[in-house]
Amino acid sequence: MNDTFDLRIGESHIEVHKFRGGTILFVTLAALIVQAFVPVYFPKVGILDLPLLITIYFGLSRRNPSTGLLLGTAIGLLQDSLSKTPLGLFGISKTLIGYAASSIGGKLDTEHPAARFALTATFFALHHGIVVLIQRLLLAHAEPWFTTRLAIAALVNSLVAVVLYFFLDRLRRS
Amino acid sequence: MVAIASRHRSLVLLAIVVVVQVMALAIQIQHTGTEGDNRSLMRSWSIGLISPFERAGAWGVGKVRGTWRHYFALSDAAHENERLKQENDALKLEITQLRGKASEADRLSRLLNFRESQAKVPMIGARVIAASPDANSAVIYIDRGSRDGIRKNMGVITADGVVGKVIESFSNTAQVLLLTDRESGVGAMIEESRIQSPVRGLGEPLISMSYVSNDDEVKVGEHVVTSGTDRIFPRDLPVGTIVDVKQGPPPFKYIRLRPSAQLEKLEEVIVLLTMDPLALKKPAESSEAAAPSSPASTDAPAKPAAGKRTQEPAARTAEKPQ
Numbered sequence: 001m002n003d004t005f006d007l008r009i010g011e012s013h014i015e016v017h018k019f020r021g022g023t024i025l026f027v028t029l030a031a032l033i034v035q036a037f038v039p040v041y042f043p044k045v046g047i048l049d050l051p052l053l054i055t056i057y058f059g060l061s062r063r064n065p066s067t068g069l070l071l072g073t074a075i076g077l078l079q080d081s082l083s084k085t086p087l088g089l090f091g092i093s094k095t096l097i098g099y100a101a102s103s104i105g106g107k108l109d110t111e112h113p114a115a116r117f118a119l120t121a122t123f124f125a126l127h128h129g130i131v132v133l134i135q136r137l138l139l140a141h142a143e144p145w146f147t148t149r150l151a152i153a154a155l156v157n158s159l160v161a162v163v164l165y166f167f168l169d170r171l172r173r174s
Numbered sequence: 175m176v177a178i179a180s181r182h183r184s185l186v187l188l189a190i191v192v193v194v195q196v197m198a199l200a201i202q203i204q205h206t207g208t209e210g211d212n213r214s215l216m217r218s219w220s221i222g223l224i225s226p227f228e229r230a231g232a233w234g235v236g237k238v239r240g241t242w243r244h245y246f247a248l249s250d251a252a253h254e255n256e257r258l259k260q261e262n263d264a265l266k267l268e269i270t271q272l273r274g275k276a277s278e279a280d281r282l283s284r285l286l287n288f289r290e291s292q293a294k295v296p297m298i299g300a301r302v303i304a305a306s307p308d309a310n311s312a313v314i315y316i317d318r319g320s321r322d323g324i325r326k327n328m329g330v331i332t333a334d335g336v337v338g339k340v341i342e343s344f345s346n347t348a349q350v351l352l353l354t355d356r357e358s359g360v361g362a363m364i365e366e367s368r369i370q371s372p373v374r375g376l377g378e379p380l381i382s383m384s385y386v387s388n389d390d391e392v393k394v395g396e397h398v399v400t401s402g403t404d405r406i407f408p409r410d411l412p413v414g415t416i417v418d419v420k421q422g423p424p425p426f427k428y429i430r431l432r433p434s435a436q437l438e439k440l441e442e443v444i445v446l447l448t449m450d451p452l453a454l455k456k457p458a459e460s461s462e463a464a465a466p467s468s469p470a471s472t473d474a475p476a477k478p479a480a481g482k483r484t485q486e487p488a489a490r491t492a493e494k495p496q
Contacts, residue, residue, distance in 0.1 A: 029227075032224060032307060033224060033227045033231070035307040036304040036305060037227075037228050037231050037232075037304050037305075039305040040232075040302050040304060040305050040314070040441070041441075043305075043438040043439060046305065047309065051307065064184075065184035065185075065187075066183065066187050069184065069188050069191060070187075070191070073191050073195070077195075078220055079307050081217045081220030081221070082220055082224060082304075082306065082307050082308075083306045083307060083308035083311050083313065084306065084308075084311050084341060084349065085311060086199050087195075087198060087199070087202060087217065088196065088198050088199035088202070089199065090308065091195045091198075092192055092195045092199070095188065095191050095195065096188075096192065099184070099188045103184075131310075134199070138196070138200065153309075
């Protein structure tokens, strides 16, 4: 018997995954450091949003909306702190993504790579939409809703997410 | 009411967290407007937490790269040696030619006292240790901070040209806003025609020169240099090269520049360690040094100088790009 337990919603069979101690903290910090450090040497890596991918992954895995939104808040605020954006821009957007991911994770089986790809692309676009909405409403920055770069970034992030999630799955308690 | 709240506990928590952050965001916006120097404690803590890893990473990469270059990547050393000898001969010839040009440039730059004003500017080298984790902001972190004398609003350059300015200085780290960020700007002028206009970032690799009149003649390939009007950068540092010019909506042209500095691949930069207006010569003094020239931009406050021309026939022919 391990620390995972099952939820049954209708006929679906949903597992709540737990991780080894300190995994979430370590992975979150690593994502933020890599996100800040690697683009200095490989600028194209800047297209990745690792903190968002981590938020989505732990949201989908833990399947607890409260945990998901609080983790999203922490990651978003840390990302804000390391950027020049006002504290709260990414905090709010990642809070909502964390909540949405963990809510959906509790209703769907999100272990299949295709499902993960589609969900990450959707959440990436949603995250961008929330950021643009906040920038337009609160910061008076007329950011574009859609750009070609966004579409490419969503695609790239979703592909990376499938691989990244595969490795993160190894950190689950078995 | 309590029953509803407990039934939808996560939704209530979500609402509370979002509302708190929205309020915090609103407070910050207000503070930024009135007290530009305020910095949140959380931002300082986060920088303090993350920057040691970034510094260690930059140090580690430097060591590994150095070890690889000096001890392992020597297989082509003999061929490279031959090639370098040939290149050395070619460079010697080039140096002879350049010496002639340099002496001319020296003489002409002395006329404008440019060299002296540059020599007075204290500078410090710094290594880039991180970029912004937010793809929308063009920000880098360097491994020097207030302990090294770095303060907010100091200019940052490379040998190629202007990089940006310091927007936050922590004890061992500083945050630099790159020229390409949409909130960035620098007082500039077209090198050949001396037409002045601020250059601004657009949040993309190219930057914009915004206030050049449609009546002015501007060509693709012309170089843009700092004008010194922003009191951050000395005059005549390369800013960029014009890559696109169109007639814009009246009264200003649509001009796009490619930055001179390689902003997408910065590893080392130079910080200009002064916040005082640079010791630029006043028009009267300049005219003593360079007979009929009159650098109108020197001590003017930084503001959009729409289509403003500084007609300096002698200076224009005298000054050379760095």
